[in-house]
Amino acid sequence: MNTAMKLSALSRTIFDAGDAPAAVVRQDGMLLLVNHAFAELSGWKKRHLEAVRNLDCFIPAEMVRKLVATRAIPLPKSRGKAQADAGIEIVFSDRAQKTFHLRAMVSRLPGTHFRLVILRPMHAKRAETTERDRRQFRSFFEQNDAAILVFEPQDCTVVDANLAASSLFGCSREELVARGLELFAEPNELDNLRRIICSVPSAEQSYVMTYLKQDRTKSILRFHANVIRMNGGELVYCSFKDIGEEIRLREELRFRQAQLIHANKMGALGMLVSSVAHEINNPNNFIMHNIQIITEVWKDVLPILRDYYQEHGDYYLGGIPLSEFEEVIPRLVYGIRDGSERINRIVANLREYVRSDRARIDSRVDLGKVVMNAVALMQSEVARHTASFQVMCAEGLPCIRGSAQKLEQVVINLLMNALQSLADRSRGVNVVVTHEADTDEILLMVRDEGVGMSEQVQAKILEPFFSTKLERGGTGLGLYISHSIICEHKGSMHFTSAPGKGTTVTVRIPAASVRGVSE
Numbered sequence: 001m002n003t004a005m006k007l008s009a010l011s012r013t014i015f016d017a018g019d020a021p022a023a024v025v026r027q028d029g030m031l032l033l034v035n036h037a038f039a040e041l042s043g044w045k046k047r048h049l050e051a052v053r054n055l056d057c058f059i060p061a062e063m064v065r066k067l068v069a070t071r072a073i074p075l076p077k078s079r080g081k082a083q084a085d086a087g088i089e090i091v092f093s094d095r096a097q098k099t100f101h102l103r104a105m106v107s108r109l110p111g112t113h114f115r116l117v118i119l120r121p122m123h124a125k126r127a128e129t130t131e132r133d134r135r136q137f138r139s140f141f142e143q144n145d146a147a148i149l150v151f152e153p154q155d156c157t158v159v160d161a162n163l164a165a166s167s168l169f170g171c172s173r174e175e176l177v178a179r180g181l182e183l184f185a186e187p188n189e190l191d192n193l194r195r196i197i198c199s200v201p202s203a204e205q206s207y208v209m210t211y212l213k214q215d216r217t218k219s220i221l222r223f224h225a226n227v228i229r230m231n232g233g234e235l236v237y238c239s240f241k242d243i244g245e246e247i248r249l250r251e252e253l254r255f256r257q258a259q260l261i262h263a264n265k266m267g268a269l270g271m272l273v274s275s276v277a278h279e280i281n282n283p284n285n286f287i288m289h290n291i292q293i294i295t296e297v298w299k300d301v302l303p304i305l306r307d308y309y310q311e312h313g314d315y316y317l318g319g320i321p322l323s324e325f326e327e328v329i330p331r332l333v334y335g336i337r338d339g340s341e342r343i344n345r346i347v348a349n350l351r352e353y354v355r356s357d358r359a360r361i362d363s364r365v366d367l368g369k370v371v372m373n374a375v376a377l378m379q380s381e382v383a384r385h386t387a388s389f390q391v392m393c394a395e396g397l398p399c400i401r402g403s404a405q406k407l408e409q410v411v412i413n414l415l416m417n418a419l420q421s422l423a424d425r426s427r428g429v430n431v432v433v434t435h436e437a438d439t440d441e442i443l444l445m446v447r448d449e450g451v452g453m454s455e456q457v458q459a460k461i462l463e464p465f466f467s468t469k470l471e472r473g474g475t476g477l478g479l480y481i482s483h484s485i486i487c488e489h490k491g492s493m494h495f496t497s498a499p500g501k502g503t504t505v506t507v508r509i510p511a512a513s514v515r516g517v518s519e
Helices: 009-017 036-042 046-052 061-069 124-143 163-169 173-183 187-198 244-312 322-354 367-377 379-385 404-420 455-460 478-488
Strands: 022-025 031-034 088-093 099-108 115-121 147-151 158-161 205-212 218-230 233-242 363-365 388-393 400-402 428-436 441-448 492-497 503-510
Touching: 022 036, 022 061, 031 036, 031 046, 036 046, 061 088, 061 115, 147 163, 158 173, 163 173, 163 233, 173 187, 187 205, 187 233, 218 244, 244 322, 322 367, 363 367, 363 404, 367 379, 367 388, 367 404, 367 428, 367 441, 379 404, 400 404, 400 503, 404 428, 404 441, 404 478, 404 503, 478 492
Parallel strands: 388 428
Antiparallel strands: 022 031, 022 115, 088 099, 099 115, 147 158, 147 233, 205 218, 218 233, 363 400, 428 441, 441 503, 492 503
16 A cells, blocks of 8 residues: 555645645655645655655755654644744755755654654744854864864764865865775774774763874874764764874973983083092002002012022911912002002093083094993993803904994993893893994994893884883983984994894994095
8 A cells, every 4th residue: 555545535635735844754764755835845846756855865864864763753732932943953955955944743654664754944043043053163164273074973974074174184075075084094093993983972082093194104193072963963073183293392302301301410420420530539549659669669679588588498478488479469469550540441431421522423433442441331230130241342443433422322321221131140241343344334233132122112112211111210211312322423223133032233333434534
């Protein structure tokens, strides 16, 4: 039985002659019957509407879904404002795309799943307010500096985009509406992003995501998502902002602050070292001076002791026979002198390490000597962490141009990282300094038998403030600063590592001749 037959003759007459636009609609939104008032409102012929038209040609699809899902909103018995404000608020567009703000009353035809939809004008003031709000929203939407996309919450399709969004994502509004998130979201984040947008709660939420810029490089987006009511339905309103540069500047500020703190610490350390060096050098100078006197005295005393030995035979001095004493005393004197000279070298190295003028990188530097000085400063740490420590420096290494103090800082940092990675003292560290003739570069390799690093850690190891030792006081600046210093020297730093297999750090710095510096 067709739809017309389901309406009684009286009902059909009332339906056709009614002043209010009315339609009988199927559950899929297809128009089955319309009255003359509806046809007049739409701008189409009645027979044409009933033949091929769907209600979503005039009312947004989300509103149609809401109407056909509604059980019943009967016409109120009272007249006036109450009647005008009853039902579901909709926006109706006619054939000429002129829009009307109306109220839809819905009832179900008995014995069917069809809906009878009757349209009523809104209260005049309310319609005026709604239209004014719509214009204000549109103006705000188009002129906003923030990139804004409006999504359908059901399937995450883009409904609208403003000019700022087109500028940010490098494509037209039409492209954004057609392709949506696929234009800028990374493939591995696409599903999660859709899930977030389709499940946004009523309160505004903030999210952060990586995205692909126009040149297909990656950056970071912050976006705020909120549910808004528009044209009687719900949409997800998202504003986007590229915060990649903001994050970079923030990290740079943190790094500069850390550099200032580091400089202050080095200044304080310099004063402390100067004070300690003075206190150490005074008694050490006595030792050096007195050992020279003892050496001269020994030269004068030895012939007398030998004569006495010839006359009286062997005798003991300090529990040592004179026959052995002649060999022991020179060794003792040499040991005292060598120890005193080592104290002088350590103090000198400390002074060099913390001296304020460390910015120049145009001095002739023997990297092998730099490594040996760093190792001398690190002797106590080496002894504490490992029983297997080897240093091999090739002979006749070409010099490089740079700052010995800065390079020493790099070597100390690499050695400390290697030592701290060891699980126990049986694991070793191997340091090699050599010259690669093919590229005319000086190579520094620090190999350890430590815990190693995963690929994820290696990808971040040179980022400022990234550290696997934060709980032990690490700042995450050591390797970042070291890498910056090597780059200053026109060099490179490369890591080879795997979990449980240790790490090799290879530093390459061009020899002085490569860089056009006269010898």
